Amino acid sequence: MQQKNTLLAPSILSADFTKLAASIEIAEKAGADWLHCDVMDGHFVPNITFGPFIVKAIAGCSNLTIDTHLMISDPDSYIPDFISAGSHQVTVHQETCPHLHRSVQLIKSLGAKAGVSINPGTPVSTLESILPDLDLVLLMSVNPGFGGQKFIPSSLGKVEQLHTMRNNLNPEMIIAVDGGVTVDNAQDLVTAGADALIAGTAFFKAENPEEAAAKIKSASR
Numbered sequence: 138m139q140q141k142n143t144l145l146a147p148s149i150l151s152a153d154f155t156k157l158a159a160s161i162e163i164a165e166k167a168g169a170d171w172l173h174c175d176v177m178d179g180h181f182v183p184n185i186t187f188g189p190f191i192v193k194a195i196a197g198c199s200n201l202t203i204d205t206h207l208m209i210s211d212p213d214s215y216i217p218d219f220i221s222a223g224s225h226q227v228t229v230h231q232e233t234c235p236h237l238h239r240s241v242q243l244i245k246s247l248g249a250k251a252g253v254s255i256n257p258g259t260p261v262s263t264l265e266s267i268l269p270d271l272d273l274v275l276l277m278s279v280n281p282g283f284g285g286q287k288f289i290p291s292s293l294g295k296v297e298q299l300h301t302m303r304n305n306l307n308p309e310m311i312i313a314v315d316g317g318v319t320v321d322n323a324q325d326l327v328t329a330g331a332d333a334l335i336a337g338t339a340f341f342k343a344e345n346p347e348e349a350a351a352k353i354k355s356a357s358r
């Protein structure tokens with residue numbers, strides 16, 4: 138099988154918000170592939186971050202793929218705003234979408250790639266019906282709401298399970314892992330089937346972000 142490079146998506150949540158443009162430049166220079174934008178509403182998750190206005194500012198000063206992670210209730214009402222703001226990929230939570238197929242089709246109809254995320258407590262099997270329609274799955278390896286949490290070890294088995302399911306149903310679909318990713322667990326995650334790794338703390342709080350990025354991106358399968 139052809140060896141693929143691991144995609145790195147620094148989470149802007151861990152960046153210095155007083156120096157957003159400089160933080161984005163650090164990510165670009167370090168060879169990041171996506172910029173991960175964590176949108177939280179204080180309802181679905183116990184924290185509030187930012188909305189389309191900030192995503193637009195981020196997209197305006199970056200050439201990277203803008204990967205927007207919506208941790209909000211009723212995402213359908215806001216998907217158009219986040220795509221107009223410059224998101225190339227929009228991921229919704231399975232737990233927030235009673236009509237998941239409709240939400241996914243809405244994202245695609247507006248020209249963005251569509252992703253679905255699941256919480257650590259949600260089984261991978263719940264994605265089976267929607268998998269053929271997806272561009273990516275964002276597997277949460279912490280409970281969503283905050284950066285800087287510890288990786289939940291059982292997530293590794295979920296990546297393996299999803300990898301098998303993806304090979305059968307949608308081989309082109311990307312598996313991304315989000316939460317507690319470090320230079321030390323990156324290789325295990327990629328071996329299990331991850332294609333993209335989201336890294337907030339491990340990238341922006343690293344002494345040398347460029348070195349951290351190189352280590353994470355060197356993980357291969």
Ligand SMILES: O=C(CO)[C@@H](O)[C@H](O)COP(=O)(O)O
Nearest residue numbers: 281282284285316317337338
């Ligand atoms: O979506 C989330 C948390 O809800 C993540 O994207 C985190 O923001 C990643 O941060 P680290 O765990 O890598 O510090």
Ligand SMILES: [Co+2]
Nearest residue numbers: 173175206315
């Ligand atoms: Co995220």
